[in-house]
Amino acid sequence: MVEAGSGRFERIQVAPAYQLVAEAIEREVVSGRLLPGEPVGTEAELVRQFGVNRSTVREGIRALEEGGFIQRGPDRRLYACLPRYNRLSSRMSRALILHEVTFRELFSVALALEVASAEQAVEHITDEMLDRLEENQRESEDAAAAGDAARLSEADGAFHHLVAKASGNRVLLLSREPASLLFFPTTEMICRRVPEGPGRMITAHRHVIDALRARDLEQARLWMSRHLYDWRRGFERAGRDLDEPVERIYARSLPPGLSD
Amino acid sequence: MVEAGSGRFERIQVAPAYQLVAEAIEREVVSGRLLPGEPVGTEAELVRQFGVNRSTVREGIRALEEGGFIQRGPDRRLYACLPRYNRLSSRMSRALILHEVTFRELFSVALALEVASAEQAVEHITDEMLDRLEENQRESEDAAAAGDAARLSEADGAFHHLVAKASGNRVLLLSREPASLLFFPTTEMICRRVPEGPGRMITAHRHVIDALRARDLEQARLWMSRHLYDWRRGFERAGRDLDEPVERIYARSLPPGLSD
């Protein structure tokens, strides 16, 4: 075993060539010299530029692809791209599951971020977003009338996403996603097991939308947090323990409608 | 050009073999069948198990490595591991920079999450964490006395990290990191340019620590938010515009002391 730091010289760190390739490309993207959507070049070109073997280039590419900084187009060519929110979010969600976080931990964060979303949406909401919220509300009512718990919980997820989007704060939109991805699936169970659940949900949504339309900060804050506490209560009434780790569900796919 | 969906049959989607390899391994880790720390096996073993070429296995491995689900040990062998918080956080931070988010967006989220951290820390803080906060406070005072803006801002970053850790909420710890990584570097500039900055910071930290020790929710909330608003004000007084995109800084490395 060679002991690091035992001698006069520092250990020479040779990073593998594929890492250097990956870092070089990533630096181009992050620095803005390579803009999202622009082609990165073919593998052969990269081989020429870096002076390494194609296998090595491909290893570097693979790492970057996973990181989301480059993507294969439909023609399989390489393009620079912005890391997608949902990609990062779902990765974080899986990390959270692995760390066996509890519903209570998720709830606290969701509460803070959803209320912040509502607050900021009061200031920034547009007529178009209000229309989309109304449309979402109709969908929720339909689903509730039909007793379709799956559709209703999906609509609820979309509702919160829309409010966050209406806040105009992209950091918020990103930050709330990982927790919400783990959080909202439980809604379905609650809707099915707690009779008054759907009704209270729709009422709360209604009040939030009205508050946003009226630019009423207090009401928006109030009803959003009521909505969330309802939810936690529903979770408990469905017989679950707040301090139990979120289950290991392999949720790779995202709910539809969260593509941006 | 073959038109997708033009015929009677759906287009057959063949995922590349390296993706299948990556997904298979990732599933093992996420499902818990392969526990963090356990060796994944050598490349040769994986070649046997999957029945593909070593190059293909390596491409799959590369992708997973970037995702953080497996890691090379010091002996270069493969081990399953939990995706590290900081890895994901720094990736998110870079994504935020690429999306050219503004200081204002970052600030709103940081405010919500830091205050939530303080609130929850009131309930969960331990004597050990209080000691570490006191130690941090001494470090801050030293740095301020020495007029060392870099050390002071680093201590401030560590302070907020400690408070989040004291909250006992891992989701919170994770959620606040991406924004804070982009946020706290500006502290140094503020400390240098705004004369009363360091003094106000230390006063605020003092009050937060005292409030946590006394389990005083109101005071903790109050001083943490004061601290943040001070900060935003410092940013403005340093002549920066809140709505200007955060610069493109290639910040791969994390500040020290955030390793967990």
Added chain:
DNA sequence: TGGATTGACTTTGTCCGACAAAGTCACCTA
């Protein structure tokens, strides 16, 4: 003439084999 077909060319996905560097481990000797 115009649209479909064909075929050359490019690019990616996969595979094979090879070798050097570096780590591991058992063995052997002073």
Added chain:
DNA sequence: TAGGTGACTTTGTCGGACAAAGTCAATCCA
């Protein structure tokens, strides 16, 4: 017994190879 030695293992890199699939332009037939 401590430490050096050498065989073995494993990874990092390279070269070449071929099939599948996309691109593009020339060609052919109605």
